[in-house]
Each structure stands twice: as structure tokens, then as C-alpha cells.
Amino acid sequence: AHRRRPRCADRADSVRRLLPQALVVAFLAGGTAAFVAEDKAVRLDVDGRTRTLHTFADDVTGLLAEEGVRIGPHDAVTPAPGTGLGHGDRVEVRHARPLVLTLDGRRTRVWTTADTVEGALRQLGVRAEGAYLSTSRSRRIGREGLTLDVRTERSVTVMADGRARTIRTNAATVREAVAQAGIGLRGQDTTSVAPDSFPRDGQTVTVLRITDGQEVRDEPIPFRELRVEDRTLPRGTEVVERPGRPGVRRVTYALRTVNGVRQKPRRLRDEVVREPRPQQVRVGTAPA
Structure with a gap:
């Protein structure tokens, strides 16, 4: 007679058949989960251009290398x-941009990550209010960089004609600052510092009113004395045989008056108008 197999044995066989399949499914599911876990969505902003990326990089260095x-x-x-x-x-x-910056007359090369002139000045701590800029504040700075001249607003006091005038200026030269103060330079007028120098904040500049002229003077040239021994004259006797005559030297001097004060004359040139004539003297040598 045919013997019927117990149900518990059938169940055991089914479990044995399904177990390998379940392990495979579990392995694949775990691998997929790990794969998904490693993939990250990040946003990368390079100089204002933003992209959303999926990356397996572990850190910032890896992400930048990937991109x-x-x-x-x-x-x-x-x-x-x-x-x-x-x-x-x-x-x-x-990304940094090279900036050749001339700030108040001093030229330097600096780096900025700002992409506009205004942003660069803010980043570098340059006070731009009232300043002169060689280009507009809104100008963009490319990766190749930019050359920029900045003159900040400064306080300068100009002393002239007995008065002091203090102005706010971004002038490039002392001469320009003096003109902005409403003071004119005439003829030989100049300033206490070089007119073409850069005016510094808090500086005091004095205007020098200069009047130049010349003066010609005739100055004497001393004559020499020629002494000749004379045996016909007693010893101790001297006779002027021909009187001497001084010469004349004509000298031209430069005269200068600064703010009403006359300066020491400066010798420019001279010429001999008349040569001096020696004086001839006979000196006695005969015994008394």
C-alpha cells in the first residue's frame, strides 16, 4: 500500500528551497540600500553659478576633483x-582675482574674491565714500583681474595770504587741492611741499608768494702794491711814485621775496669792468 508522506516533511523541503532565494533577495536589497545611501544630492556654487549634483564624494575635496x-x-x-x-x-x-590697486598714491597688488569693484573695495576695507575711482563701482572683475586707481577723500588745510582754508578733497596733487581751495598760483608762486606730490589726510600746505628780481652792483677790486728799492733815498723813506687805483667788478645778484620777506641775494654772474692798477712805491735803502 502507498504510504502518505507527513506534512511536516513537506514544509521542511519548502523552507529549504526558499531559503537560498530569500538570501539572494536580502543581499540585493541591502546592496541597493547601500548604493542609495552613498549617493548624495549637493549644491555647488562656483562664482555665482549654482548646480545641483549627485555625487559619491565623501568630502568637499573629492567633490571639487570630480567636477x-x-x-x-x-x-x-x-x-x-x-x-x-x-x-x-x-x-x-x-575664485580670487588679481587687483593692481593704487590707493592714495601707493601701488600694490592684492587679491579679491569679489566680482565687482564695489565688492572688492568693501572686502579690502577701502573707504569709498567721496572717493575718486578710475572706473565705475558696478564694473565686474573678471578672472584676469583689474587695474584700479582709488583716491579717498581727505582733509587738507591750505594757508595762503594770511588765511587758512580747510577742504575735503580727493585731489591727486597738492596743486589740484590748492586750486580746489580757490587759491591761484601766479608766476613763481609755489607751495611748502612739492606741488605735484600727493596730498595726505590732515596735511597743511602753505602757499609761498614769490617775487623774483635782479640787482647789479659795482664792487671794487683791491689793487696790489709794488715796492721797489731805491738807493738814492735814505733808509726808512718811502715814496709813492704812482698811486694805485682799484678795479671795478660788476656783479649781478638774483633777488627773491617770499611772502613779503626778502631772502639772501644769490650771486648769478660777474664781470671785470676795469682792472686794478698796482701802486708803485720806492723804498729807500741808502744809509742815513
Whole structure:
């Protein structure tokens, strides 16, 4: 007679058949979960251009390498390279631009991550209110950089004709500042500092009113004495045989008056108008 197999044995066989399949499914499911866990959505902003990326990079350095973003020593990266990345993070890169900056007459080369002149001045701490700029504040700064001349507003006091005038100016030269103070320079007039020098904040400049002239003077040239021994004259006797005559030298002097005060004359040239004539003297040598 045919013997019927117990139900418990059938169940055991079914479990043995399903177990390998279940393990495979579990393995695949776990791998997919791990794959999804490694994939992160991050936002990358490079110089104002933002993209949303999916990346397997562990940190900022890896992300930038994946995207081919090169970083120089003056560039700014937030968060810093090497910082770990998580889903939803934002990475910001600002490339530095070279700026040849002449600030109040002093020329330097600096770096800025700002992309406009106004932003660069703010970043560098330059007081731009009332300043002269060689280009507009809104001008964009490319990666190649920019040359910029900035003259900040300064306080300068000009002393002239017995009065003091204090002005606010962004002038490039002392001469320009004096003109802005409403003071004219005439003829040989000048200033206590070089007119073409840069006016500094708090500086006092004195205007020198100068009057130049010349003066010609005739000055005597002393004559020499020629002494000749004479045996016909007693010893101790002297006779002027021909009197001497002084010569004349004509000298031209430069005269200068500064703010009404006459300066020491300066010798310009001279010429001999008349040569001096020696005086001839006979000196007695005969015994008394």
C-alpha cells in the first residue's frame, strides 16, 4: 500500500528551497540600500553659478576633483576643503582675482574674491565714500583681474595770504587741492611741499608768494702794491711814485621775496669792468 508522506516533511523541503532565494533577495536589497545611501544630492556654487549634483564624494575635496574645479591659494571655499559631505549640503567656491590697486598714491597688488569693484573695495576695507575711482563701482572683475586707481577723500588745510582754508578733497596733487581751495598760483608762486606730490589726510600746505628780481652792483677790486728799492733815498723813506687805483667788478645778484620777506641775494654772474692798477712805491735803502 502507498504510504502518505507527513506534512511536516513537506514544509521542511519548502523552507529549504526558499531559503537560498530569500538570501539572494536580502543581499540585493541591502546592496541597493547601500548604493542609495552613498549617493548624495549637493549644491555647488562656483562664482555665482549654482548646480545641483549627485555625487559619491565623501568630502568637499573629492567633490571639487570630480567636477574639475581647480582651487588656488587665494581662492575661497566654503566649507573648507576636506570637510565631509552630507545629503543637501551646499559648497561655495569663489575664485580670487588679481587687483593692481593704487590707493592714495601707493601701488600694490592684492587679491579679491569679489566680482565687482564695489565688492572688492568693501572686502579690502577701502573707504569709498567721496572717493575718486578710475572706473565705475558696478564694473565686474573678471578672472584676469583689474587695474584700479582709488583716491579717498581727505582733509587738507591750505594757508595762503594770511588765511587758512580747510577742504575735503580727493585731489591727486597738492596743486589740484590748492586750486580746489580757490587759491591761484601766479608766476613763481609755489607751495611748502612739492606741488605735484600727493596730498595726505590732515596735511597743511602753505602757499609761498614769490617775487623774483635782479640787482647789479659795482664792487671794487683791491689793487696790489709794488715796492721797489731805491738807493738814492735814505733808509726808512718811502715814496709813492704812482698811486694805485682799484678795479671795478660788476656783479649781478638774483633777488627773491617770499611772502613779503626778502631772502639772501644769490650771486648769478660777474664781470671785470676795469682792472686794478698796482701802486708803485720806492723804498729807500741808502744809509742815513
